[in-house]
Amino acid sequence: MAKERTVYTCRECGGSSPRWLGQCPHCKAWNTLDEGVAEPSGAPKNRFQALARSQPVATLSEIEAADVVRTPTGQEELDRVLGGGIVAGGVVLIGGDPGIGKSTLLLQAVDALSTQMKVLYVTGEESAAQVALRARRLGLAGSAVRVLAEIQLERILATLEAEQPAFCVIDSIQTLYSDQLASAPGSVAQVRECAAQLTRAAKTGAVTMVLVGHVTKDGALAGPRVLEHIVDTVLYFEGDTHSSFRLVRAIKNRYGAVNEIGVFAMTERGLKGVANPSAIFLSTHGEPVPGSCVLVTLEGTRPMLVEIQALVDSGGPSPRRLSVGLDRERLAMMLAVLHRHAGVACLDQDVFVNAVGGVRIGEPAADLAVMLAIHGSLRGRALPRGFIAFGEVGLAGEVRPAPRGQERLREAAKLGFGVAVVPKANAPKKPIEGLAIHPVERIEQAIEVVRGLA
Secondary structure, rough: OOOOOOOEEEEOOOOEEOOOOOOOOOOOOEEEEEEEEOOOOOOOOHOOOOOOOOOOOOOOOHHHOOOOOOOOOOHHHHHHHHHOOOOOOEEEEOOOOOOOHHHHHHHHHHHHOOOOOEEEEEEEEOOOHHHHHHHHHHHOOOOOEEEEOOOOHHHHHHHHHHOOOEEEEEOHHHEEEEOOOOOOOOOOOHHHHHHHHHHHHHHHHHOOEEEEEEEEOOOOOOOHHHHHHOOOOOEEOOOOOOOEEEEEEEEEOOOOOOOEEEEEEOOOEEEEOOHHHHHOOOOOOOOOOOOEEEEEEOOOOEEEEEEEEEEEEEOOOOOEEEEEOOOOOHHHHHHHHHHHHHHHOOOEEEEEEEEOOOOOOOHHHHHHHHHHHHHHHOOOOOOOEEEEEEOOOOOEEEHHHHHHHHHHHHHHHHHHOOEEEEEHHHHOOOOOOOOOOEOOHHHHHHHHHHHHOO
16 A cells, blocks of 8 residues: 655645745745645646636626625624624634634524524534533524534535525534545645635525634634635634633724724623723723823724723843733833933833733824823823823834824713823814813923823
8 A cells, every 4th residue: 555645734825845844935934834645636637628718807897896785693793893794605714712702602693693594503513412502501592593513524515505504604614624635634735625615615605604713822823824815804802711801803804894893791691792892991990090091092993992001110130021912012112212202211120011901902003102101100190080192103202193083082082081192183173072182293292291281
């Protein structure tokens, strides 16, 4: 019996190598080659045999384009992340840490959608009885939810053709395998082939397909990177499993805005949407405390208020710089700008910065709030009650405007905040009722304004 030939496939780009290498020779990524069984080549001897008859080509201006029809899932926060609801023929990939609530949220969505359309829940990690037990625990009726416990791709495709569902959940894509491939379930080749076949079935049959994906220890979606390019929408579950709050963030969305987030609270009856997410990201202090500043950040289309906390303490000869929810390299840059342009030195101090509530802030508009929180902790001076700030700070010390500043200010005023330090370019032409706005052009001006308010 001939020995099976092994091949090493890159999980980032899908390139293959006959032997293991520390660096992928195709995309230059490190430690991304996984061992698998080489698949027999099925290419025809004559390359012209693979060419199909040419198809008619249309002119872009002559193609009829209409807005896609969306169907609400029954979960308002999930609809917000998806762009308004599910789309027929759309393929969604959702990933997150084990036990964070992916299956729970999708089972709730399937049960709500079953009253409007035909649905199918395919489980490869649990038995049908386990899915039924979870539905009972969540208080779901499930009277119209069809369940299939299967991991073979060909049987799943046959069931899709027989059942003709309008909405289908595959939990999870890493458990599936195809008989056409000899590699094990979860391998790069199997994940890529199964995802491609399911996507093709979704597009041809106008089925909304949701694929649940595993994540690596680094938090990225497991499997080849091409998996994220195949699908229409990529969602990530974020949050601490020890906390009752969960965030669902859209990383890619062909039918809506990216970086949109949905906020959920884990309860005994499953995940419930949070109507006012700003409330969970703001700590309740009896009196203002040093080192705390409220930031108005923008997550997709929704402005949210998040409390930034900073602690500056004696650090000795090797001070530490640690940030949770913010970029650590950007924190080092902000400390250098504070020292050079505002005369605030933290050379021998430990600096810890945290975004309350477990939210991750990636936009540079958080710079000004972080700097004011660090300054307040170092000087031991608390910012006044009802104070908010936002703005990007450059290396020259200038305070740059943030996008959609008017919406941020209106959101802060609506929640009862009364004092704002913002970039001069974001100052509104008309005053906002109940909000005193202090526009600044440089970081040293912002420090002076804060000293005058304290």
